[in-house]
Amino acid sequence: MCEANAYLIKDGEEKLIMESVDILRPEKNGIYLQDIFGGQCTIKARIKEMNLVDHRILMEEE
Numbered sequence: 755m756c757e758a759n760a761y762l763i764k765d766g767e768e769k770l771i772m773e774s775v776d777i778l779r780p781e782k783n784g785i786y787l788q789d790i791f792g793g794q795c796t797i798k799a800r801i802k803e804m805n806l807v808d809h810r811i812l813m814e815e816e
Contacts (some may be wrong), residue, residue, distance in 0.1 A: 757790055762799055768790040768812070772799065775811060785813065 765814045771794065776789040784798040799813040802814040 756806070758804070758806060758811050760787055760811040760813065761796065763802065763812065763814045771795070771813075778811060784816075 757774040757776050758759045758800040759773050760771045760778070762776050763769075772787050772789055772793065774789045774791070775787050776790045777786070779802075781796065784796045785801065786794065786796045790793040790797045797813070800816055801811070803812040804810070805812075
């Protein structure tokens with residue numbers, strides 16, 4: 755499986771936002787995430803790091 759877990763750095767700590775992310779897309783109002791089950795959300799953040807070997811997406815609040 756190639757999906758990853760998405761984390762948001764908030765107040766210096768990593769918070770899990772979504773598991774099994776399949777789609778990540780930058781949009782005007784933030785970053786759109788969709789998981790393999792069809793769950794979706796958009797968050798106001800920027801990508802800090804993507805480590806696909808470890809299946810991690812790390813974002814920071816804007």
